Amino acid sequence: MIQNYKLKISYDGTRYYGWEHQPDHETIQGKLENVISRMLDIAVEDFKIIGAGRTDAGVHAKAMIANVVLDCNMSPDEIRDYMNRYLPDDIAVLEVRRASDRFHARYNAVGKTYRYTCFDGPVKPVFDRKYYVALDEVLDIDKMRQAADYLTGKHDYKSFCGNSRMKKSTVRVVDKIEIVRRKGYVYMTFHGTGFLQNMVRILVGTLMEVGYGRMEPEYMIDILEAKDRKVAGPTAPAKGLCLIEVDY
């Protein structure tokens, strides 16, 4: 029976070249498609898993959403269990559900939540070291929050776009940037309708410059107006970033 399925997927992106297919590189999409190909004995060219977005190399996901149309007699839980049996232990299918034919994981996504984790305390924790970025300087959270206010809203985020050849609109809505400190960790949570390539990591890299005292919060206005990637801060390391949730 031909059926569209919605998948919820969690992964540790450390050893992958991101979500999307790359020739000669391991990607999350590639791994998932290989397992489905094996499960149903079909060629990987004959179907496509569509992800809500493309996470960069090294970025993690707590709950990426994807969809795939399959001709399959297995129940959703059977699909989930089969996939988890053959997937490596850094990728897990949390949930498989039947979806309507019209459900498209990318086009139907209306919002995304990303969280960036760094640690600026004196002793770096060992157990979660692959999921946060260790900082040598202490961040000034209050200044970062002021800067985050300027960066929130509907703006042209061209200065925060990692793709210099981007031809389409770079206007996006970021309705929430929350910055919280807890036990040496600093968590930055971003919610928006959609994000440009590297956008969250460039926002984080810029907010960190503010946190270090190297940029003033008000300078965010200039960065947005410049529409020039070179004016914003550096792209923060991938390992601290995690896709938390996709809204439909």
Add this chain to the structure above:
Amino acid sequence: MIQNYKLKISYDGTRYYGWEHQPDHETIQGKLENVISRMLDIAVEDFKIIGAGRTDAGVHAKAMIANVVLDCNMSPDEIRDYMNRYLPDDIAVLEVRRASDRFHARYNAVGKTYRYTCFDGPVKPVFDRKYYVALDEVLDIDKMRQAADYLTGKHDYKSFCGNSRMKKSTVRVVDKIEIVRRKGYVYMTFHGTGFLQNMVRILVGTLMEVGYGRMEPEYMIDILEAKDRKVAGPTAPAKGLCLIEVDY
């Protein structure tokens, strides 16, 4: 100034051959001693870090306690920061304090808490996968708790000792075995005055047999009486075990 220092150390044991020195193998003690040797420009033969206990290869520690006598002019925080700068990111010195000359991390330890983590839910979590053991069967926690009652107290734990050539007394006091289920995880917490080689892991392996329905809780009495390692269950994998706390 010659001073005895108390160290609190956290480590991910995954890639180490345990706490204690091993020729040609990386160990936690070896890593720590190399860094101190470098810090004070002294030979590793000229001092010794004494740990509260010897964790096995692959076992983790949230807070191992150790002591070391050094001739050093640095403050405790300077020692901590220097060590963390040169230690790999899977070992962290949480705290360094001046201790009395008489403080001995092993002899003065009066109790230890170990926690064992496994996961028997349908979907195995990815982010902490190095710190729990994934099970294919669901554990019967109630039966395990009954078995744990028999295993608690002052007993000769010879059947739970991994060292077949152990000549000294195998009598120990385990005053608490707590088994808790939370979101697919099963946590087993052990507190006792001291533990024999592999003892916690053999206790866990035996409790799992009970949880799987392959041993009855009452059989624990027979195992204790047998004083024979072969009668108890298997040694549970190292990766699920973590030293949580040492009491003085």
